[in-house]
Amino acid sequence: MTFNRFLGRALSLTLLTLGAVAILLPFIWMLSLAFKPQDEIFSASIQLLPSSIEWRNFVVALTETDVPRYLLNGLIVVFGILAFQILFSVPCAFALTQRRFAGRTLIFGMVLAALLVPFHVTAIPIFLGFAQLGLLNSYWALILPFIPTAFGIFLFRQFLAQVPAELFDAARVDGLSETAIVWRIAFPLALPAATAFAIFSITAHWNDLFWPLIATTDPHLATPPRGILFFRDEESGNDVGALMAATVLITAPLVLAFLFAQRKFPQGLATGGLKG
Incomplete structure (x- = not known):
């Protein structure tokens, strides 16, 4: 290995390390505060x-606040979505890749166009429609707007486009219906893509504050980020340790889920590449 190549690798590693530290530092500080006694949190000296x-912080977060309710709401919403x-x-x-019908290319183009439209653009019309239907302040208000997913259709379409059509033709010859082919053959084959999509979906909606802040005012329907606002405003006061403990409890499920699915995640993205 030449000196220039070694220097380049060392510089790259240093920059990556500094970037990782900058990204992880708020989380490390959050963990530090969650386990600190109250007097150390407001200490003039910085002590990591x-x-x-101090386990009391977690006991307070779990027993004296509604954090368990916020976690349950988050699970209901993200897995419902x-x-x-x-x-x-x-x-x-499956229909966009394995079926031939008029307008298929146009529909796929509309899916691609929908990827360019942020949810915030449609939030006000959806809010007004839900208000007319009386759906606000309900689990349905938190779930329904996200059921149509252009990204999900695109990701699964790119994955299924790589599956040979002969496999599905053989299933039709064996007498399977289109519905059975989708769920008994296509979906099991697309599990890597489903894992990658699940990570994206769960992370996005678990962390979403914008829509729950608009669609709900009932504290009993608060999702984790919305619940933290209630916790901070009404219950924590100066108890920063309990607030940080609650934040750790809300962040931990996403970290654990990603660690368990980290092998499937890149596989799903790689195999669902940009094939036309």
Whole structure:
């Protein structure tokens, strides 16, 4: 290895390390505060490691606040959204790749165009429609707007486009219906793409504050980010340790989910590449 090549690698590694530290520093500080006693949190000196672990912060967050309710709401919303998204996006993607019909290219073009439209553009019309239908302040208000997913259709379409059509033709010869082909053959083959999509979907909607802030005012329907606002405003006061403990409890499920799915995640993105 030449000196210039070694220097280039060392510089790249240094820059990556500095970037990782800059990104992780807020999370490390959050963990530090979550385990610190109250007197150390407001200490004039900066001390990353607590002198003693203060489990009281987590006990307060779990027993004296509504954080468990916020976590339950988050699970209901994100898995409700994910279930409906897969239910509709997989058949749509299958039809766009394995069926021939008039306007197929136009429909796929509309899917691509929908990827360019941020949700915030449609938020006000959706809010007004839900207000007319009386759906605000309900789980449906948090789930329904995200069921149509252009990204999900696109990702599954790109994955299924790589599956040989002969495989599905053989299933039709064996007498399987189109619905059975979708869920018994196409979907199992697309599980890597489904894993990648699930990570994107769960992360986005678990962390979403914009829509729950608009669609709900009932604290009992608050999702985790919305619940943290209630916790901070009404319950925590100066108890920063409990607030940080609640934040750790809300962040931990996403970290654990990604760690368990990290092998499938790049595989789903790679195999669902940009094939036309």
